[in-house]
Amino acid sequence: MITFENVxxxxxxxxxxxxDVSFSLEKGSFHFxxxxxxxxxxxxxxxxxxxxxxxxxxxxxxxxDLATLHRSELPRMRRRIGVVFQDFRLFDHLTxxxxxxxxxxxxxxxxxxVADHVExxxxxxxxxxxxxxKPATLSGGEKQRVAIARAVINKPDLLVxxxxxxxVDPEMSRRLMHLFVELNKIGTTTVVATHDAELVNAINAxxxxxxxxxxxxxxAPDHSDEGQ
Amino acid sequence: MWGRTLQFLPNSKDRExxxxxxxxxMLFLCALSVASAVAIGxxxxxxxxxLASNVTVQVIVADADERSRQTDAALTxxxxxxxxEHATLLASADVMALVSPWLGDMPIDAGLPLPxxxxxxxxxxxxxxxxxxxxxxxxxxxxxxxxxxxxxLAQILELATVLQLVLTAVVAMVILSTVAIVIFGCRxxxxxHAEPIAIMHLMGAEDSVICRAFDLRYLAHGIKGGIFGxxxxxxxxxxxxxxxxxLGEGLVSSxxxxxxxxxxxxxxxxxxxxxxxxxxxxxxxxxxxxxx
Ligand SMILES: Nc1ncnc2c1ncn2[C@@H]1O[C@H](COP(=O)(O)OP(=O)(O)OP(=O)(O)O)[C@@H](O)[C@H]1O
Ligand SMILES: [Mg+2]
Numbered sequence: 001m002i003t004f005e006n007v008x009x010x011x012x013x014x015x016x017x018x019x020d021v022s023f024s025l026e027k028g029s030f031h032f033x034x035x036x037x038x039x040x041x042x043x044x045x046x047x048x049x050x051x052x053x054x055x056x057x058x059x060x061x062x063x064x065d066l067a068t069l070h071r072s073e074l075p076r077m078r079r080r081i082g083v084v085f086q087d088f089r090l091f092d093h094l095t096x097x098x099x100x101x102x103x104x105x106x107x108x109x110x111x112x113x114v115a116d117h118v119e120x121x122x123x124x125x126x127x128x129x130x131x132x133x134k135p136a137t138l139s140g141g142e143k144q145r146v147a148i149a150r151a152v153i154n155k156p157d158l159l160v161x162x163x164x165x166x167x168v169d170p171e172m173s174r175r176l177m178h179l180f181v182e183l184n185k186i187g188t189t190t191v192v193a194t195h196d197a198e199l200v201n202a203i204n205a206x207x208x209x210x211x212x213x214x215x216x217x218x219x220a221p222d223h224s225d226e227g228q
Numbered sequence: 229m230w231g232r233t234l235q236f237l238p239n240s241k242d243r244e245x246x247x248x249x250x251x252x253x254m255l256f257l258c259a260l261s262v263a264s265a266v267a268i269g270x271x272x273x274x275x276x277x278x279l280a281s282n283v284t285v286q287v288i289v290a291d292a293d294e295r296s297r298q299t300d301a302a303l304t305x306x307x308x309x310x311x312x313e314h315a316t317l318l319a320s321a322d323v324m325a326l327v328s329p330w331l332g333d334m335p336i337d338a339g340l341p342l343p344x345x346x347x348x349x350x351x352x353x354x355x356x357x358x359x360x361x362x363x364x365x366x367x368x369x370x371x372x373x374x375x376x377x378x379x380x381l382a383q384i385l386e387l388a389t390v391l392q393l394v395l396t397a398v399v400a401m402v403i404l405s406t407v408a409i410v411i412f413g414c415r416x417x418x419x420x421h422a423e424p425i426a427i428m429h430l431m432g433a434e435d436s437v438i439c440r441a442f443d444l445r446y447l448a449h450g451i452k453g454g455i456f457g458x459x460x461x462x463x464x465x466x467x468x469x470x471x472x473x474x475l476g477e478g479l480v481s482s483x484x485x486x487x488x489x490x491x492x493x494x495x496x497x498x499x500x501x502x503x504x505x506x507x508x509x510x511x512x513x514x515x516x517x518x519x520x
Contacts, residue, residue, distance in 0.1 A: 051430055053520060072434075074520070079432030089427050093238035105234055106433045 001027040001189055002048070002158065007057030009043055017043045019213040021057070025158075025191065030184045032200050033193040034218075035210035041193040042086055042162055044210065048191060049083045049160045050074060062157070079107060082156035082188075084164045088147040090135040096122060096142075097131045100149045107154070121149045124179070126172070140167035148176060152183055159183060159190045165199060177203065236428055237421055237441050247413050247446075251453025252460070254406040255500050258399050259461035259493055265395040272388045279377045283358070285315075285346040289371040292341070298369035299344045305368050306346065309361060311354030318345040406500075407507050410446065414511040417442065425516075435516045442512045443505050450504030454497025461493065 002025040009018040017040045025031065035041050046052045047059065050066075059066040061077060069077075082103075090099050097118055104114040122131050125145040135143055144167045151159060159180065165173035177192075177199060184190045191208075194200065200207060207219040285306065287299045299317060306315040318326075323342050350356065362374040418425070428438055 049430060051426075051520070071517070071520070075429075075432045075434045077432075078430060081432075083430060089423070091236065091238075091424060091427070094236075102236070103431050106428070106431050106437065 001025055001062060003058070003060040004047070004054075005058040005060075007047065007054045007059060009040075009047060009052070010055050016055070017213055018047075018054075018210075018215075021213075021215045023208060023215060023217070025189050027157075027189055028184065028187050030181070030190045030203075030205040031192070032203075032205055032207045032219075033191055033210065034195065034200060034207055037195075039210040040213055041210055044215070045083075045160050045162050045191070045193055048158070049081050050078050079103070079154065080157040082151035082154060082159045084144075084147050084151045084159075084161035086162035086166075086193075088135075088143045090143060090146055090150070092135050095132045095134055096127060096138065096146045096149075099135070099146055100153055103150060103154045118149075118153065121153055122146075125149050125176070141169070141172060144168060145172070145176070148179070152179065152188075155183070155186070156188060159188050161190070161192045163194055164192060165194065165196060170198075173199065174202070234433075234437055235441050235444065236424055236433075236438075237445065238424070247410070247449045248453035248456065250409055251406060251450060251500055251504060252455075252457035254402050254409075255454055255457030255496055256461045256464075257402050259458060259496055260464065261395045261398045261402070262496075263461070263465050263493065265392045268388050268391055268395075272385060275384070276381055279381055281350050281352050283348045283350065283374060283376045285348060285365065286343045286373045286375065287346070287369060287371050288343040288373060290341045295341075295344055295371070298371050299346065302346060302365055302369040302372045305365060306348055309356070311351055311356045313349040313351045315346055315348045318347055403503070406503065410504050410507040411511050414442070414446070414508045415515070417445075418512065418515050425519075429519065435513065438516060439509055439512050442508050446508035447501055447505040450501030451497060453504070454500035457500070458493060458497050 004024070005022050007018060007021040008016050009021075010016045021044065033041050033044065043052075047054055050061070053059075053066065061069075062080065064073075064077075091102070094102070100122060101111070101114045101118045104117070105111070119128070119131065122128060125148060127142060127145055127149070130138060130142055135146065138146065144164065148161070148164055151161065161180065164180075165176055168176065173196070180190055180192065181203065205219075206217060209216050209218040285302055287295055287302060289295045289298060303315055303317065306312055320342060323345050326345075358374065358376045358378075365372045365374055425438055
């Protein structure tokens with residue numbers, strides 16, 4: 001579904017943060033992305049959620065070559081991608097509810113049409129009491145859960161999560177990972193960047209490792225038990 | 229007209245708060261310039277209409293007997309000319325009144341030789357060849373001088389045209405500066421709201437959705453500024469014109485715009501709003517096109 005071939009990425013005139021990165025994500029696959037701080041995980045994810053074009057190399061999304069893709073085709077493609085940003089990037093002047101409803105509203109849904117769906121999801125991540133609070137009054141973990149709810153509200157084809165469990169306790173972390181796994185089971189291709197070795201060990205999924213800009217597969221997909 | 233609107237921009241009263249005021253001031257200047265140009269136009273037209281229906285003949289000769297002989301001859305000739313409604317000799321008291329601002333109030337028998345003035349009213353429909361009339365006057369009364377005010381009127385018209393051109397240039401410059409200010413404001417707004425815009429893009433919002441949020445905001449600025457500017461302009465024009473009419477007509481024909489012009493003036497806020505919004509739209513669109 002998504003293929004990277006010899007992709008290089010640099011910011012401006014700086015050094016290459018990513019070098020000759022090649023991998024592919026099959027539809028419905030689940031990958032972890034690990035690596036030391038500053039290795040380029042967020043940079044790679046930015047390419048995956050179409051925030052940047054690569055400096056070189058081939059990138060193919062949903063069967064289309066990014067290099068020849070017109071700007072006007074990007075919005076439709078981005079709506080198929082849910083993103084949990086490392087720093088959440090919530091709208092500070094909107095409530096948790098409004099933040100989570102935004103992707104649906106962008107797709108053209110009316111306010112009343114989305115209410116049930118948004119409330120259900122916010123309850124699921126344990127925020128039924130904080131639904132109408134603004135991000136400034138939420139704890140780090142609560143913000144993170146709002147960010148996750150916003151990323152998955154659309155049932156995206158691709159879910160990209162950057163350290164999605166960095167600010168929550170182990171119990172909530174397991175709960176959130178469970179949400180990702182459930183989504184993955186119904187077909188959402190998932191990439192989760194994390195430092196959390198425990199998390200990586202708890203779920204049997206292939207691991208992509210980044211080190212000094214080079215990507216390698218450090219745990220191969222296991223086809224023995226679940227059907228990915 | 230709007231399609232779907234999604235106001236995702238935070239309210240930032242503090243940052244863009246000055247824009248409506250600037251637009252208001254610009255509109256105020258515009259309205260005053262337009263009103264002045266229109267007033268000059270109507271004033272000159274009214275004036276030239278008055279002057280065209282009316283010529284003056286002066287008989288200037290020192291000897292009193294000769295003066296009245298030539299005046300009688302001129303009067304006879306003028307009254308026989310087709311197109312002349314009536315020709316009357318101004319009484320010497322009237323002539324005194326005309327020259328008194330320059331000479332002061334002097335007794336009439338001071339022996340000052342005043343010219344005789346004949347006021348000639350034209351019927352306005354018959355075309356009169358002023359040059360031929362002047363020549364015939366000269367033949368019967370050599371001291372008679374025909375003044376149809378044309379030279380003076382031409383100068384006034386020229387001055388009025390120049391003034392109107394200047395005012396048009398002022399309006400054009402004000403409009404251009406308004407556009408420039410809106411562009412600057414809009415660029416600043418884009419920079420301030422770079423983060424929400426980026427997130428909206430990443431969530432798959434089209435440029436049009438983002439543009440519309442800015443459109444609505446700048447439309448509001450434009451309407452606010454427009455109403456404020458036109459309000460002040462109307463108050464100013466009304467005050468000036470009522471002060472001028474207290475002074476008596478003729479001085480300023482009247483700065484108070486006629487009803488057709490008032491409607492025109494009242495449409496200016498709409499114009500300001502549309503100008504502001506379109507400028508913002510073009511600025512935002514071109515900025516968005518440079519993003520991924
Ligand atoms: N916008 C940017 N401009 C220039 N350099 C950048 C930019 N973003 C990141 N970098 C640099 O790229 C390198 C990789 O950064 P990146 O954020 O991808 O690392 P990371 O693996 O996500 O780290 P962490 O685990 O701490 O989040 C770093 O050296 C960083 O300084
Ligand atoms: Mg990172």
